[in-house]
Amino acid sequence: MADVALATRDVPTPEFQTVRTPDPHPRPTKVKADNVKVFYGQKQALNGVSIDIPVKSVTAFIGPSGCGKSTFLRCLNRMNDTIDGCRVEGEILLDNRDIYDASLDVVELRARVGMVFQKPNPFPKSIFDNVAYGPKIHGLARSKAELEEIVVSSLQKASLFNEVKDRLHEPGTGLSGGQQQRLCIARTIAVSPDVILMDEPCSALDPIATAKVEELIDELRENFTIVIVTHSMQQAARVSQRTAFFHLGTLVEEGPTDHVFTNPSERRTQDYITGRFG
Amino acid sequence: MVGYSLLLIVILSLVAYYVGRGSARRFAGGAGSDKVHSLPGYHGAFIAVWVGIPAFVLVVLWASFQGAMLDNLVISSLPQAFTDGKSPAELNLALSEIRNLASGRIFGEPAPEIRAAAERLLAWQHIASWAMVVVAAALMILVLVFARTRIAPRFRARNNVERVLSALMVFCSVVAILTTVGIIVSLLYESIAFFRLVPIHEFLFGLKWEPQIAIRADQVAGAGAFGAVPVFAGTLLISAIALIVAIPIGLFTAIYLVEYADDRVRNVVKPIMEILAGIPTVVFGFFAVLTVAPAIREAGGLMGIATSPNSALAAGFVMGIMIIPFISSLSDDALRSVPRAMRDGSLAMGATASETMTKVLLPAALPGIMGGILLAASRAIGETMIVVMAAGLIATLTINPMDSVTTVTVQIVSMLIGDTSFDSPKTLAAFALGLVLFIVTLGLNILALQIVKKYREQYE
Numbered sequence: 239m240a241d242v243a244l245a246t247r248d249v250p251t252p253e254f255q256t257v258r259t260p261d262p263h264p265r266p267t268k269v270k271a272d273n274v275k276v277f278y279g280q281k282q283a284l285n286g287v288s289i290d291i292p293v294k295s296v297t298a299f300i301g302p303s304g305c306g307k308s309t310f311l312r313c314l315n316r317m318n319d320t321i322d323g324c325r326v327e328g329e330i331l332l333d334n335r336d337i338y339d340a341s342l343d344v345v346e347l348r349a350r351v352g353m354v355f356q357k358p359n360p361f362p363k364s365i366f367d368n369v370a371y372g373p374k375i376h377g378l379a380r381s382k383a384e385l386e387e388i389v390v391s392s393l394q395k396a397s398l399f400n401e402v403k404d405r406l407h408e409p410g411t412g413l414s415g416g417q418q419q420r421l422c423i424a425r426t427i428a429v430s431p432d433v434i435l436m437d438e439p440c441s442a443l444d445p446i447a448t449a450k451v452e453e454l455i456d457e458l459r460e461n462f463t464i465v466i467v468t469h470s471m472q473q474a475a476r477v478s479q480r481t482a483f484f485h486l487g488t489l490v491e492e493g494p495t496d497h498v499f500t501n502p503s504e505r506r507t508q509d510y511i512t513g514r515f516g
Numbered sequence: 517m518v519g520y521s522l523l524l525i526v527i528l529s530l531v532a533y534y535v536g537r538g539s540a541r542r543f544a545g546g547a548g549s550d551k552v553h554s555l556p557g558y559h560g561a562f563i564a565v566w567v568g569i570p571a572f573v574l575v576v577l578w579a580s581f582q583g584a585m586l587d588n589l590v591i592s593s594l595p596q597a598f599t600d601g602k603s604p605a606e607l608n609l610a611l612s613e614i615r616n617l618a619s620g621r622i623f624g625e626p627a628p629e630i631r632a633a634a635e636r637l638l639a640w641q642h643i644a645s646w647a648m649v650v651v652a653a654a655l656m657i658l659v660l661v662f663a664r665t666r667i668a669p670r671f672r673a674r675n676n677v678e679r680v681l682s683a684l685m686v687f688c689s690v691v692a693i694l695t696t697v698g699i700i701v702s703l704l705y706e707s708i709a710f711f712r713l714v715p716i717h718e719f720l721f722g723l724k725w726e727p728q729i730a731i732r733a734d735q736v737a738g739a740g741a742f743g744a745v746p747v748f749a750g751t752l753l754i755s756a757i758a759l760i761v762a763i764p765i766g767l768f769t770a771i772y773l774v775e776y777a778d779d780r781v782r783n784v785v786k787p788i789m790e791i792l793a794g795i796p797t798v799v800f801g802f803f804a805v806l807t808v809a810p811a812i813r814e815a816g817g818l819m820g821i822a823t824s825p826n827s828a829l830a831a832g833f834v835m836g837i838m839i840i841p842f843i844s845s846l847s848d849d850a851l852r853s854v855p856r857a858m859r860d861g862s863l864a865m866g867a868t869a870s871e872t873m874t875k876v877l878l879p880a881a882l883p884g885i886m887g888g889i890l891l892a893a894s895r896a897i898g899e900t901m902i903v904v905m906a907a908g909l910i911a912t913l914t915i916n917p918m919d920s921v922t923t924v925t926v927q928i929v930s931m932l933i934g935d936t937s938f939d940s941p942k943t944l945a946a947f948a949l950g951l952v953l954f955i956v957t958l959g960l961n962i963l964a965l966q967i968v969k970k971y972r973e974q975y976e
Contacts, residue, residue: 375871375875
């Protein structure tokens with residue numbers, strides 16, 4: 239009897255296993271996370287998350303509040319380093335390089351993995367200076383004309399240029415919420431990152447501004463690998479190609495978005511997307 | 517007797533509270549208790565405040581007018597023969613003799629009339645004090661009985677107490693405001709008297725300051741000159757030195773604490789800065805006189821620079837040390853109130869901590885930091901003790917920090933020490949200097965608060 243009890247204890251608890259559905263047409267992997275665990279002091283926030291994020295597509299993280307999706311997102315550009323008492327275990331590879339390796343410069347990493355936050359956070363500077371901030375600190379422009387070109391093309395890519403071209407030197411904080419968020423996206427793409435992380439980018443926006451940002455995300459997918467955390471399941475269904483469902487610090491299920499939403503393999507995923515909990 | 521009255525007020529208010537609460541509890545517990553408007557405690561408080569506050573006001577008024585009333589009574593009770601042919605000043609003298617006698621201080625051989633009057637005064641004082649206690653007690657009991665009848669289930673005791681309390685708070689703030697207004701009026705009054713003696717343009721633009729003129733005929737002194745420019749120049753020089761010392765140190769301390777220090781360092785450094793803020797300025801003063809000034813003079817001597825023993829540098833340096841905590845704690849607040857999202861946004865762009873600080877946090881916090889610096893500057897300009905101890909007395913018009921200069925506050929102190937006379941420009945000049953100083957620091961404070969306010973609006 240005792241042997242049986244021991245044997246069952248060795249098997250990993252099923253809650254920590256992830257149900258994976260591969261893509262019918264797999265893309266190369268951009269970011270590969272392997273058994274990532276995050277601790278805030280004594281408290282464990284993530285229980286070993288492993289996921290492959292495909293290049294030039296949108297991956298959505300969904301799940302109830304406090305499930306660890308934002309925590310995991312912040313691991314991908316090491317923003318968790320700025321939180322006191324936060325510890326990350328496991329391995330995250332960006333183009334097959336460990337981003338937590340001591341030889342890797344976190345400043346360079348963040349230039350390659352940009353981030354857009356929940357609340358629009360333009361700096362208290364002009365629209366132009368907001369976008370020029372990244373190129374300036376990373377020395378991406380050799381001349382003033384080049385800098386201007388980067389700013390204009392970034393604003394164009396963020397489909398904001400036409401709205402602000404006459405007031406580039408007015409403060410970015412004077413824009414509407416949706417415009418501010420697109421300014422933050424323009425600011426992020428101005429340093430030409432490979433990956434853009436978006437932490438609930440539309441939760442502070444009205445439906446029209448949300449629609450614009452979603453449209454923009456769809457366009458950006460051609461050039462960038464995008465990971466988006468969202469509370470809106472409709473949004474995940476609209477913008478993403480793959481969806482990952484987190485629950486209580488565990489990655490429960492990940493797969494092609496239409497599969498996860500129409501035919502989830504896990505009971506908990508089904509319950510969440512049908513609104514039974516969360 | 518005033519003490520007894522106050523004790524009585526406290527006791528009766530407490531009694532009133534329990535009476536009110538008790539009778540409110542009686543109907544609160546009974547049938548239909550859902551219709552009771554206020555909690556029993558509020559009924560108690562209602563009676564207590566109405567019993568205590570009027571009686572307190574009565575006692576205060578009584579105590580402050582009793583003396584004058586009795587004085588009048590005593591004077592009019594003096595025999596006709598004694599008061600005839602006496603001037604008011606002489607009567608006043610007699611009155612103070614009576615008062616002295618009544619309180620047991622006997623000088624020489626008092627006249628029999630005075631002795632009799634003193635005895636009367638003593639007796640009246642005794643009666644008046646007891647009358648005060650009795651009247652206060654009677655008033656309180658009357659109010660207690662009356663207020664007790666008002667207590668009913670639907671009586672809004674809670675709202676009533678609220679109104680009384682807000683009136684009390686309005687009264688307290690009015691006291692503070694009236695005091696300030698009184699000080700300003702007296703400053704203005706004496707300054708106007710001064711400007712009648714010395715023309716205002718001479719005071720504001722004159723380059724020579726020699727205020728130690730003779731007040732009594734037998735004193736030997738200069739003719740006097742009241743041009744305040746050198747005094748204000750001295751104040752500005754010392755304050756400028758203080759700010760040059762304090763701004764970088766205070767600002768960098770704040771930046772270090774906000775952005776770089778870990779919790780352990782912060783927990784040590786912050787209390788130390790608070791201790792620095794708590795050192796009495798007189799201690800800074802003798803630190804300046806005994807340690808810093810000799811050290812600066814020696815250093816100056818080694819380098820062959822003529823250095824005054826009480827150089828502006830010594831006073832300014834120590835004053836700078838004094839205002840470091842101001843600048844660092846206000847800058848700390850300003851930097852900390854920049855939203856975390858700004859910092860995260862910059863770090864997520866791949867900026868280093870120092871790039872984030874200089875390009876995002878400092879510009880965003882700049883208005884708050886400027887406000888802190890202006891408050892520190894107005895503090896430095898008005899600071900007295902350090903400069904009284906460490907700065908000079910002679911008003912020299914110079915910008916050489918190794919020279920001795922004087923400041924507005926030093927001059928005010930020195931002019932009000934020794935002989936003073938409110939018809940001499942020497943004394944009145946102190947008020948004029950005080951007025952200008954007040955206007956300057958008030959202006960700086962208003963400016964600082966405006967800047968800080970504008971900055972707050974930006975993020976809320």
